[in-house]
Amino acid sequence: MAAQERNTRDRLLDAFEKLLVTAGSRAATLDAVAAEAQVSKGGLLYHFHSKDQLVDGMLTRLREQGRADVEKMRTAKKGPVDFYLTTSINTGSDFDRALIAAGRIAQENDSRASDALGDLREWWFAVLLDHLQDESLARTIQLIGDGLYFDDTTGLNEKNALKHVRDVLTRLGAL
Amino acid sequence: MAAQERNTRDRLLDAFEKLLVTAGSRAATLDAVAAEAQVSKGGLLYHFHSKDQLVDGMLTRLREQGRADVEKMRTAKKGPVDFYLTTSINTGSDFDRALIAAGRIAQENDSRASDALGDLREWWFAVLLDHLQDESLARTIQLIGDGLYFDDTTGLNEKNALKHVRDVLTRLGAL
DNA sequence: TTTACTGTACCGTCTGGACGGTTTACATTC
DNA sequence: GAATGTAAACCGTCCAGACGGTACAGTAAA
Numbered sequence: 102m103a104a105q106e107r108n109t110r111d112r113l114l115d116a117f118e119k120l121l122v123t124a125g126s127r128a129a130t131l132d133a134v135a136a137e138a139q140v141s142k143g144g145l146l147y148h149f150h151s152k153d154q155l156v157d158g159m160l161t162r163l164r165e166q167g168r169a170d171v172e173k174m175r176t177a178k179k180g181p182v183d184f185y186l187t188t189s190i191n192t193g194s195d196f197d198r199a200l201i202a203a204g205r206i207a208q209e210n211d212s213r214a215s216d217a218l219g220d221l222r223e224w225w226f227a228v229l230l231d232h233l234q235d236e237s238l239a240r241t242i243q244l245i246g247d248g249l250y251f252d253d254t255t256g257l258n259e260k261n262a263l264k265h266v267r268d269v270l271t272r273l274g275a276l
Numbered sequence: 277m278a279a280q281e282r283n284t285r286d287r288l289l290d291a292f293e294k295l296l297v298t299a300g301s302r303a304a305t306l307d308a309v310a311a312e313a314q315v316s317k318g319g320l321l322y323h324f325h326s327k328d329q330l331v332d333g334m335l336t337r338l339r340e341q342g343r344a345d346v347e348k349m350r351t352a353k354k355g356p357v358d359f360y361l362t363t364s365i366n367t368g369s370d371f372d373r374a375l376i377a378a379g380r381i382a383q384e385n386d387s388r389a390s391d392a393l394g395d396l397r398e399w400w401f402a403v404l405l406d407h408l409q410d411e412s413l414a415r416t417i418q419l420i421g422d423g424l425y426f427d428d429t430t431g432l433n434e435k436n437a438l439k440h441v442r443d444v445l446t447r448l449g450a451l
Numbered sequence: 452t453t454t455a456c457t458g459t460a461c462c463g464t465c466t467g468g469a470c471g472g473t474t475t476a477c478a479t480t481c
Numbered sequence: 482g483a484a485t486g487t488a489a490a491c492c493g494t495c496c497a498g499a500c501g502g503t504a505c506a507g508t509a510a511a
Binding site: 210236237241243249273 | 380383426436444448
C-alpha cells in the first residue's frame with residue numbers, strides 16, 4: 102500500500118494526459134482513463150463528475166505548471182531563449198505531457214483548452230520580448246519553438262534540429 | 277442535379293477532412309461524414325467499405341496533392357522559401373485542409389498518416405536545402421514553417437507572424 | 452445489365468454517466 | 482474506552498444512446 106506517491110486525483114489526470122498524448126482523444130475514454138490509473142470507473146467519477154470536469158481539472162493543473170515554467174524561464178542561467186528552445190523539445194516531463202494533452206483537447210473545438218494554451222503562449226512571448234527587445238525576433242523564435250514542439254508531437258523527430266537552430270540564432274546574435 | 281462539380285467519392289473525402297479539421301477525430305464518424313457529404317450511409321460504404329479505407333483514400337489523395345505542391349514550390353517566382361512560408365499559413369486551400377486532416381489521423385497512432393506526413397516533409401526539405409545550400413538554415417526555416425502551421429491549426433493565429441519572419445530571414449540573407 | 456447510389460433495418464460493442472453499495476479514518480458522545 | 486455517527490474514497494453494475502459495420506430491397510441512369 103506504500104510506494105504510491107501521488108494521490109488518486111492526480112493519478113487520474115496523469116492517466117488522462119498519457120492516453121491523450123500516446124493514443125489520441127478517441128482513445129481517452131473514461132473507462133480507459135480509469136483502467137490506466139488503476140481506479141474503478143466509479144472511483145474516477147467520484148473525483149470528476151463528468152468528462153468535462155476531467156478536462157477542467159487538467160487545464161487548471163496546466164496553468165499552474167505553466168506559471169512555474171515561465172518563472173524558471175525568466176531566471177534561467179543560460180537565458181530565456183535557450184531555456185525556451187530546449188524545453189520546446191519534448192523531454193517527457195509532466196509539463197510537456199500536459200501541454201500536448203491540452204493541444205489534443207483544443208483540436209476538438211474546446212475553447213477552454215485553446216484559451217489556456219493561448220495564455221501560456223502570451224506569457225512566454227512576454228519573457229522573450231522583454232529579454233530581446235525585438236518583436237520580430239521574439240515572434241520568430243517563438244515560431245521555431247512551436248515548430249520543435251509540433252515535430253515532436255507528430256513523431257517527425259529530427260535529432261539535430263536544436264543544433265541547427267542554435268547555429269542560425271548565433272548568427273543573429275540572439276544566443 | 278447539375279452544379280455538382282466534384283464526384284461523390286471526392287465529396288466524401290472532402291467531408292471527412294472537413295470534419296476532422298473543424299471538429300476533431302471524435303466527431304468524424306461515418307454517419308457524420310455521410311451527412312456532411314449529403315450521401316446516405318449506404319452510399320458512403322459503397323465507395324469506402326470501412327473507415328480504414330476512408331483514411332487510405334484521404335492519404336492517397338494527400339500524396340498526389342503534395343507532389344503538385346512541391347513542384348509549385350520548386351518553380352515559384354519568389355523562390356521556394358517565400359512560397360514555403362506563405363503556404364505554411366492555412367489559406368483554406370484543399371491541400372491545407374488535407375494536411376491538417378492527416379495530422380489529426382496521425383495523432384491517433386496511425387502510422388500510415390505519420391508516414392505520409394513524414395514523406396511530405398522530406399520533399400519540402402529537399403527543395404529548401406537544394407535552394408539554400410545551408411542545412412542549418414533549411415532546417416530552421418522548416419521549423420518556422422511548422423510553427424506557422426501549428427499555430428494556425430491550434431487557433432493561435434498571430435496576424436503579423438509572417439511579416440516578422442520575413443524581417444528576420446532578410447537579416448539572414450535567406451530572402 | 453451494370454454502375455451508382457438511397458433507405459431501412461439491424462447487430463454487437465463501446466461510451467458517458469447514474470446509482471447503490473462498501474470500506475476506512477476520524478470525530479463525537481456517553 | 483466503547484459505542485455511534487459521518488464523511489471521504491472508493492467499487493461494481495446497469496443503462497440509453499452512439500458507433501462501425503452488415504444486409505438487402507429498391508431506383509434511376511448509361
